[in-house]
Amino acid sequence: MEVTVVGTGYVGLVTGVCFAEVGYNVTCFDIDENKINTLSEGKCPIYEPGLEEMLQKNLKEGRLHFSADSKSACARADFIFVAVGTPENEDGSANLDYLDAAIAEIGANLVNDTMLVIKSTVPVGTNERIFQKLQQIISSRLNVKVVSNPEFLREGSGILDTFHADRIVIGADDREAGGAVAKIYEPFGLPILQTDIRSAELIxxxxxxxxxxxxxxxxxxxxxxxxxxxxxxxxxxxxxxxxxxxxxxxxxxxxxxxxxxxxxxxxxxxxxxxxxxxxxxxxxxxxxxxxxKQQLFHKAKEMLGSLKGKRTAVLGLAFKPHTDDIREAPAIELIAQLLEENADVSVFDPAASEKGKVLFGSQLYYADNVDAAIKGAEVVFIMTEWPQIVQYELQKFNLFMRDPVIFDGRNCYDLDMAEKAGLTYISVGRKAIIASHHSESLGR
Ligand SMILES: NC(=O)c1ccc[n+]([C@@H]2O[C@H](COP(=O)([O-])OP(=O)(O)OC[C@H]3O[C@@H](n4cnc5c(N)ncnc54)[C@H](O)[C@@H]3O)[C@@H](O)[C@H]2O)c1
Known part of the structure; x- marks a missing residue:
């Protein structure tokens, strides 16, 4: 069975590696040549627990291949899983440009009957449109089916989710095509829900x-x-x-x-x-x-007034722990606001600093650990509940900061412990703890 995955981002790469792990011969194709080169060397360009090890194992055992050549990747595949990005257009609608480009590329290269399985998240009706588009491109002697197979994995636990998914949703108006895709998932032993194509998209x-x-x-x-x-x-x-x-x-x-x-x-x-x-x-x-997403910033402004020149530490950039993905992360919006206020910002994230550097460059100081990030800071914002942050010893805030004021957007610490540590600690939906030495200056 030849399986090709088009688009090797979070979804495509995890899918490709896991399909290889259960024994299929998998080719992962991406237009990003740098990414393909990195992957071919057994290096994982994203942070996803367990992924690099599984990738290297399957590369070594010869079931996993990476290619930037769509012709060789797509021509003879029995199944082509499409997992290209469908980001947001300015008006909020799904941007299907990458998907359309991928379909055109695949269609132009097909020489065999194949099953095109769309994993990308797409608006209702898109799979039908893809099928019609393909009919215009491919030779009339080819039999190509389009099946919707939306993905539900969570970043940070992609491998685990793939092997232990609550359900695999397969949407097809052609029962035989849906059945063929269900069969490919058999080695995973997971519950499978087969629906019509529009319902799968909407699920x-x-x-x-x-x-x-x-x-x-x-x-x-x-x-x-x-x-x-x-x-x-x-x-x-x-x-x-x-x-x-x-x-x-x-x-x-x-x-x-x-x-x-x-x-x-x-x-x-x-x-x-x-x-x-x-x-x-x-x-x-x-x-x-x-x-x-604005709440912590507003609380800080209300409490501290101007943040101009204030030494501020932001703990966590990623939108959640165990990923380096900072897309739409609350920390990113907060940092932009802090920079606009001319605050002096240092940040710490165990995995996402490199991505932060691409966005903010030298406007921030990127610390290697919490100690270094909060050293000399007056205000701390906790934005991601990484273990390194949740398990941080509260007394160290007193050690490294002057009169620590902590705004915790993830409710990482116990209120009694924060109070005992003598911190001013503002979290979400809980009593504000104001250290006695702050009660006058902060107007409480
Ligand atoms: N990230 C998630 O947690 C997640 C979970 C479920 C579903 N999804 C959905 O899965 C899809 C992919 O998401 P992602 O986060 O993996 O995206 P991503 O941005 O991480 O990766 C997309 C990849 O597609 C490649 N690509 C773009 N155009 C291409 C083309 N024409 N041919 C080949 N490759 C091409 C890009 O180079 C990139 O490597 C999206 O529709 C998303 O909504 C994502």
Whole structure:
């Protein structure tokens, strides 16, 4: 069985490596030659736990190949999985330019019957459009089917999620084609849901929008906690113990980021516009999230006044721990605001500093650890709950900072411990702890 994966980003690379791991002969194709060269040397260009080891193993055992040549990669494949990016257009809609280019490239190179499986997240109707487009490009003697197979892996646990996914969704209007794709997933032994093609496309967007809704909902409850004096950790725990609600995605914080939730909620909103359907909850979810992302900055401004020239440390750049992805990360928006205020900013992230450098260059100081980032700082913002940050000894804030003021967007620390450590500690949906020496200067 020859499997080709087109687009070797987070999804394509994990998919390709995992397919090789279960025994298929896999070629991963990408237009980015540098990436292909890096991968061919067994080096992983993204941070994803366990991926590099599995990649090297399968390269060595000869089941995994990387190519920047679409002709050799696509011509004879039995299955072509497409996992190119579908980023956000300026108006919020899904940008399908990469996908269209990939389809044109694949179509031009096909010489065999093949199954084109679309893993990229695409608006309802896209797979049908791809099929029609292909019919115009390929030779009439070729039999090419298009199947939707949206991806649900989470960055930071991509391998684990691929082998232990809750479900594989396969959308096809042709039962035989859907069955063939289901067969390729058999070695994973996972639950498979086969649907029509449009439902599969919508399952992906609806799932992400629902998870984003849970996050925005709990963030609203957290904000209400700050008004009422309740504690969001207890409230979320009490809610989550109800199995109808469930405890996952009930962690209050500074809003969702990453490469999926922000763009997928907006793309779904655009889709509802197209069908002139007013999806009220979805609009609120997006609005609440963009407000939440500003929250720590506003709290800091309200409390400290001007941040001009203030030594400020930002702990965490990635949108969540165990990934180097900073796309739409709350930290990025915060840093941009701090720089606009002319604050003096140092940052620490165990994996995402290189990506931060591409965005902010020499405007920031990139520290190798928390100690170095907070040394001499007056204000700390916690933006990602990396273990190195969550497990950081609270007394060290006193050791390395002058009169530490900590704004924690991820509720990393216990309130009693923060109080005992004598810190001024502002988190989300919980009582603000103001150190006694600050109570006058901060107007409390
Ligand atoms: N990242 C995630 O956690 C995640 C999870 C589920 C679904 N998705 C969806 O999967 C898709 C891919 O996401 P990603 O995060 O892996 O993207 P990515 O940006 O990390 O990778 C996309 C890759 O496609 C390559 N590419 C672009 N045009 C190409 C072409 N014409 N031919 C070959 N390669 C091409 C790029 O060079 C890049 O390497 C998106 O639709 C995304 O919404 C992502």
């Amino acid at each position: 992906k967007y609806a799932s992400n929008a629902f998870l984003a809704t849970k996050i925005s909902f709990i963030n609203e409850v957290a904000n209400l906690c700050e008004h009422t004096g309740a504690n969001i950790e207890d409230v979320a725990k009490g809610m989550g113990m109800d199995q109808r609600i469930g405890s996952q995605f009930l962690k209050a914080g500074i809003g969702y980021g990453g490469s999926c939730f922000p763009k997928d909620t907006k793309a779904l909103e655009k889709l509802t516009d197209y069908y002139q359907y007013d999806f009220k909850i979805l609009r609120s979810v997006i609005e609440v999230n963009s407000r939440q």
